[in-house]
Amino acid sequence: MATRQYGARCVSQRGVKAEAMSIDPRSHTPVYVQLADLLRDQIESGELPPGARIGSEARLSQEYGIGRDAVRMAISVLRSEGLVTSSRGHPTQVRPRPERRLVEVPSGCTISTRMPNSNERRQMDMDEGVPVLEVRYPDGKKQTFPGDEVELISP
Amino acid sequence: MATRQYGARCVSQRGVKAEAMSIDPRSHTPVYVQLADLLRDQIESGELPPGARIGSEARLSQEYGIGRDAVRMAISVLRSEGLVTSSRGHPTQVRPRPERRLVEVPSGCTISTRMPNSNERRQMDMDEGVPVLEVRYPDGKKQTFPGDEVELISP
């Protein structure tokens, strides 16, 4: 009798906006991942432009018929991808992307990327969800750049 | 009288493992950040090697005398940094890092990094918290590489 145990909940969703229906609690994909995917699409398509508010947690929770935990985790995912910023007292907003400046790398460098830890983020004044570019020069020295402010160009 | 308002709680921590004492609920640093920092240190030092289980949420909650919420948030931070993997039914483990292969980029390319969306992650079979490297060639074509598998080298 494990089947259709969410049936009643689905029926109770009448009155919820059409877009809310695209979240399926029976899916194998966690609800919070589904909401993150939805919001990410709206951000990347420009439907939610930089600076726009994505809606309060309570509103999203009600609109999509999911719990507060799921909404918070979805927002946490988007923050960890650098797509939104949220802080105490502020509505969660689509993060404006800074212009990238060009940095020329010399010959024979290796270039890699990774996520910074919280110390590095503080030191470089970076938002959550922004990777770093790491350039290792032929002499062994390393240099680290914020990934949303820098674009490298090969010689 | 805001001082020592958690005094009683400290006394009540007798019986908790010594390492647990390194989490201070009175600190301005959130508890979940402190736990994330602790676990990150253990991962980066090799004390928790790739593939190792970091301990269940319930266990960490009990061991450090903090709530499950804080534990989950700490794990979420580490996941977004590409340090651990977790999913339903599986114990949370330290993410194994694959060997990086060298890819030579031609002259005049621009190289940038960003977080992939979930579609890209699925297509490239990438874990959460792993950025991508994006190479734009002089002819305008783009190529995207998983950031933990590829290291670029300038010509």
Add this chain to the structure above:
DNA sequence: TTATATTTGTCCGTATGTATG
């Protein structure tokens, strides 16, 4: 193979702090 235990996912409730309007 089946059954049980473990672990993470999700929901809910409550409370306090911080920041904005």
Add this chain to the structure above:
DNA sequence: CCATACATACGGACAAATATA
């Protein structure tokens, strides 16, 4: 001062997926 909104933090409960005996 008050209302709103998010951040942090605790607690309980159950579901779903996997691990293990």
